[in-house]
Amino acid sequence: MDARKLVKMANDIARFFEAEPDRAAAVAGVAGHLQRFWEPRMRKALLAHVEATGGADLRPLTLDAVQALRG
Amino acid sequence: MYSVKEPDHGTPARQGEATVTVTIDGHAVTVPPGTSVMRAASLAGVQVPKLCATDTLEAFGSCRLCLVEIEGRRGYPASCTTTVAPGMKVRTQTPKLAQLRRGVMELYISDHPLDCLTCTANGNCELQEQAGVVGLREVRYQGGATHTDAAKDTSNPYFVFDPAKCIVCSRCVRACEDLQGTFALTVLGRGFDSVISPGKTAFLSSECVSCGACVQACPTATLTEKSLVAHGQPDHVVKTTCAYCGVGCSFRAELKGDQVVRMVPDKDGGANHGHSCVKGRFAWGYATHADRITTPMIRRSIHDPWQVVTWDEAIAHAAAEIRRIQATYGRDAVGGITSSRCTNEETYLVQKLVRAAFGTNNVDTCARVCHSPTGYGLKQTLGESAGTQDFDSVDDADCVVVIGANPTDAHPVFASHLKQRLRQGAKLIVIDPRVIDLVRGPHVEAAYHLQLRPGTNVAVINALAHVIVTEGLAKEDFVRARCEGPAYETWKAFISDPRHAPEAMEAHTGVPAAAIRGAARLYASVPNGAIYYGLGVTEHSQGSTMVMGIANLAMVTGNLGRRGVGVNPLRGQNNVQGSCDMGSFPHELPGYRHVSDPAVRALFDAAWGVTVQPEPGLRIPNMFDAAVDGSFKALYVQGEDVAQSDPDTQHVARALESLECLIVQDLFLNETAKYAHVFLPGASFLEKDGTFTNAERRINRVRKVMEPKAGKADWEATCALAAALGYPMHYDHPSQIMDEIARLTPTFTGVSYAKLDRLGSLQWPCNDAAPDGTPTMHVDRFVRGQGRFMLTEYVPTDERTTRKFPLLLTTGRILTQYNVGAQTRRTDNVAWHAEDRLEIHPADAELRGIADGATVELESRVGKTVLRAHVTERIQPGVVYTTFHHPGSGANVVTTDNSDWATNCPEYKVTAVQVRPATQPSEWQARFHAQAAEQLGLLPRGREEA
Numbered sequence A: 001m002d003a004r005k006l007v008k009m010a011n012d013i014a015r016f017f018e019a020e021p022d023r024a025a026a027v028a029g030v031a032g033h034l035q036r037f038w039e040p041r042m043r044k045a046l047l048a049h050v051e052a053t054g055g056a057d058l059r060p061l062t063l064d065a066v067q068a069l070r071g
Numbered sequence B: 001m002y003s004v005k006e007p008d009h010g011t012p013a014r015q016g017e018a019t020v021t022v023t024i025d026g027h028a029v030t031v032p033p034g035t036s037v038m039r040a041a042s043l044a045g046v047q048v049p050k051l052c053a054t055d056t057l058e059a060f061g062s063c064r065l066c067l068v069e070i071e072g073r074r075g076y077p078a079s080c081t082t083t084v085a086p087g088m089k090v091r092t093q094t095p096k097l098a099q100l101r102r103g104v105m106e107l108y109i110s111d112h113p114l115d116c117l118t119c120t121a122n123g124n125c126e127l128q129e130q131a132g133v134v135g136l137r138e139v140r141y142q143g144g145a146t147h148t149d150a151a152k153d154t155s156n157p158y159f160v161f162d163p164a165k166c167i168v169c170s171r172c173v174r175a176c177e178d179l180q181g182t183f184a185l186t187v188l189g190r191g192f193d194s195v196i197s198p199g200k201t202a203f204l205s206s207e208c209v210s211c212g213a214c215v216q217a218c219p220t221a222t223l224t225e226k227s228l229v230a231h232g233q234p235d236h237v238v239k240t241t242c243a244y245c246g247v248g249c250s251f252r253a254e255l256k257g258d259q260v261v262r263m264v265p266d267k268d269g270g271a272n273h274g275h276s277c278v279k280g281r282f283a284w285g286y287a288t289h290a291d292r293i294t295t296p297m298i299r300r301s302i303h304d305p306w307q308v309v310t311w312d313e314a315i316a317h318a319a320a321e322i323r324r325i326q327a328t329y330g331r332d333a334v335g336g337i338t339s340s341r342c343t344n345e346e347t348y349l350v351q352k353l354v355r356a357a358f359g360t361n362n363v364d365t366c367a368r369v370c371h372s373p374t375g376y377g378l379k380q381t382l383g384e385s386a387g388t389q390d391f392d393s394v395d396d397a398d399c400v401v402v403i404g405a406n407p408t409d410a411h412p413v414f415a416s417h418l419k420q421r422l423r424q425g426a427k428l429i430v431i432d433p434r435v436i437d438l439v440r441g442p443h444v445e446a447a448y449h450l451q452l453r454p455g456t457n458v459a460v461i462n463a464l465a466h467v468i469v470t471e472g473l474a475k476e477d478f479v480r481a482r483c484e485g486p487a488y489e490t491w492k493a494f495i496s497d498p499r500h501a502p503e504a505m506e507a508h509t510g511v512p513a514a515a516i517r518g519a520a521r522l523y524a525s526v527p528n529g530a531i532y533y534g535l536g537v538t539e540h541s542q543g544s545t546m547v548m549g550i551a552n553l554a555m556v557t558g559n560l561g562r563r564g565v566g567v568n569p570l571r572g573q574n575n576v577q578g579s580c581d582m583g584s585f586p587h588e589l590p591g592y593r594h595v596s597d598p599a600v601r602a603l604f605d606a607a608w609g610v611t612v613q614p615e616p617g618l619r620i621p622n623m624f625d626a627a628v629d630g631s632f633k634a635l636y637v638q639g640e641d642v643a644q645s646d647p648d649t650q651h652v653a654r655a656l657e658s659l660e661c662l663i664v665q666d667l668f669l670n671e672t673a674k675y676a677h678v679f680l681p682g683a684s685f686l687e688k689d690g691t692f693t694n695a696e697r698r699i700n701r702v703r704k705v706m707e708p709k710a711g712k713a714d715w716e717a718t719c720a721l722a723a724a725l726g727y728p729m730h731y732d733h734p735s736q737i738m739d740e741i742a743r744l745t746p747t748f749t750g751v752s753y754a755k756l757d758r759l760g761s762l763q764w765p766c767n768d769a770a771p772d773g774t775p776t777m778h779v780d781r782f783v784r785g786q787g788r789f790m791l792t793e794y795v796p797t798d799e800r801t802t803r804k805f806p807l808l809l810t811t812g813r814i815l816t817q818y819n820v821g822a823q824t825r826r827t828d829n830v831a832w833h834a835e836d837r838l839e840i841h842p843a844d845a846e847l848r849g850i851a852d853g854a855t856v857e858l859e860s861r862v863g864k865t866v867l868r869a870h871v872t873e874r875i876q877p878g879v880v881y882t883t884f885h886h887p888g889s890g891a892n893v894v895t896t897d898n899s900d901w902a903t904n905c906p907e908y909k910v911t912a913v914q915v916r917p918a919t920q921p922s923e924w925q926a927r928f929h930a931q932a933a934e935q936l937g938l939l940p941r942g943r944e945e946a
């Protein structure tokens, strides 16, 4: 899957949850969304992107959510 | 089967309890106050002669045929305009009345052609019938002046206007005004000189929108369907449902054998109450169009000629390919797309096929590209992925907010209903970048038109909420009683922040702060405020956020849970609500239950005898990305045309070309079928039984009026494919599929064909708690328990204008065409819309040297296309607009793959573009036409014309 697109999609999700003042809830919100709505190969490709680049172009909240998913 | 002749009680029913008892020719009858004497008589079984009255219109009292005698009253009052009073004694037949009626009738007939035997209406003409009823035997006035040689107007493709036969009863004029709200017809002149006219021009060039209400109201052959002229009077009737838009109008298909003579909207239709638009009433000719492909076909590569095969061969080939691809690339390399134009039963079966026989959750539906944010946003806030009201609820609304929707074009019958309410005095707020017809029309004017810049919906909805909260207009007691407290407090603090103030947002939205403040006060201060919205809300990068913003606004003003209020998505396609309900989304089983829920899966595992996968599958845009990427290889598409309807056409084409097996099931060789390896012929809505669910959650029956042209209804083809995959599904009739849906879906437990036949239609939830269905949702509590306010930060879209792309393109649809146009382009509706045009403001046009009608190139970051310009002030400067009904105009070559953050619903409504004069088609169009020619050449001989 095109990592550039997945990064944009994941960041778009994060931009919604960034309004949430409770940081833990925001991280859970993004991670939960990826878990509930992304097909596994998309999540895998995003994780691979994080492995390979350390999370290039990901917003901090997106990165935290991806780490939480890996957790 | 129903009788061809419908009862006509003369005047409309009155609401309320029957408390007034009157006696008609000795028969006692009890009716609600306000009922006419004529209607009371009819209900007592006594038909009073009439001409100018019909029960779809308020009485007018012009023909004087319906005179009666009332004990204790002088003279001969007209029974249609006289209302009942307690104890009234009415006589409808006396020698004096007979004499008066014969006199009236004689005058009419003296100015009427006496060609009854060859007249289209022969046997079904109210004038003819009434002449018989009143016992007219001679006409004394002969040789005087008449209108009998007045010229016919045949300009409308669907009906003729023959003024020679007109009795000037003005039923047509009243139908156009009261039912349709278009005011296209007038009575010109007075007395003998009066004539009916569509504004002193021909029907086709008039304001007429061809809804046909006047044709239906006309008691004579003056206004007549051309199909009736061609085929003669029908001999039987089958009730069914329109297969076009999400209004879901009920129709009486009037037939002669299996020939449709005409479609007449059903007075008992829950959504339409006897009204319709041009599409449903007239545009059904595509069903028998010569372009229909009625034999299965297969081919090895998309550049090979199609080979006609039997159903068995086509199905066996498709099944073998699916299994080969799964063996080579893995179980999840295949998927399916269900159709929002097919029935609930068919959609349910396709998702069952994918989940149970393919063994994957890679199933999606075209709702992905229209209302998926509605599903997500309403579920998060209110707890159910559907509109909250029935259409009739609008009768109790005091202020109606229409956001990103153009009902007069896209949901015409609802628009007529809404306009009735607006003419009664309800206030209107329109939030739309374009000056849609509702903003200013005959006897309708919006109190506020918030003409925002495309892409700034959330900024506007937040600003409205900000005004309501900071000006103390919130209904705190409703919120306290019905919503989650902590979430409300967080939201209140969020929305009160000055960054959401209309003044702060004005620079983004382009909407004057004062207008936002005025609109917010209006919506918050009326007893009942109702919101209706369309794809201008959902098809944005913040589509889901906007839906939540709308729900927030309704909750904070207490506008939920009763008639006259609510949050109402106007659904695009006939069964888009149903296709979502039926589990078409990759993450949800029927009834919107997530696949990760073990209890839900266990239910389906047991019923289907398989193991349903616990992970969500690919959504349509993800399928395309995975196809380009090489991990997705086979797709079964029922009744959708993704190659035309989905954004970034060239990317979609690359994805479809990457598939090793594309199975397309459709009526026509659509754009997607040009990339297919297996073609399964589809069945039109006239050829099968089933149900559609409209935008108000109303389940309506679709009934078969003719045998499937290709030998199989769509559900039968899906069953055959499942059987060939080693997963036989046993159904003899779609009613059994609905029984299975009812067993497995809590909101459908009470639904059955028997009950639908008995009650006409049912609005889900329909179960033990609501055996007759649920017109209004969330009455005492929200489906999720307490309503949840969501934080809706405005995030500007990444699609920005630049020097290179200085204009914003937004897309939409028009009245006479439907979606990708595969159906409507194959009807006479092309008389109104033969091509897609680019609307551009005069200032932007002048700057570029573009005249009205000129050929222009439209370029975005992803593609270019060429079409003709329409210079108009409907659109604001800086914004251009087009429709996507014709594949060659390539609107979606230009739209990008930006999408809603939550659902991947594409951002069709905002694309940065440049427009410049052009002289020839774009490169894409040249390729498109070459491919179209190649693909038609690959059809079996004799079919090249398709």
Ligand code: SF4
Pocket: B165, B166, B167, B168, B169, B170, B171, B172, B173, B196, B214, B217, B218, B219, B220, B222, B223
């Ligand atoms: S056209 Fe038909 S409905 Fe209209 S006034 Fe004439 S007879 Fe009546």
Ligand code: SF4
Pocket: B172, B175, B176, B180, B182, B183, B184, B185, B198, B207, B208, B209, B210, B211, B212, B213, B214, B215
């Ligand atoms: S077809 Fe509809 S819009 Fe046209 S004149 Fe008749 S009622 Fe009016």
Ligand code: SF4
Pocket: B242, B243, B244, B245, B246, B247, B248, B249, B272, B276, B277, B278, B279, B280, B281, B411, B412, B413, B414
């Ligand atoms: S309003 Fe919609 S459902 Fe009704 S007739 Fe028109 S297209 Fe069909």
Ligand code: FES
Pocket: B049, B050, B051, B052, B053, B060, B061, B062, B063, B064, B065, B066, B067, B078, B079, B080, B081
């Ligand atoms: S039917 Fe009553 S006046 Fe015409």
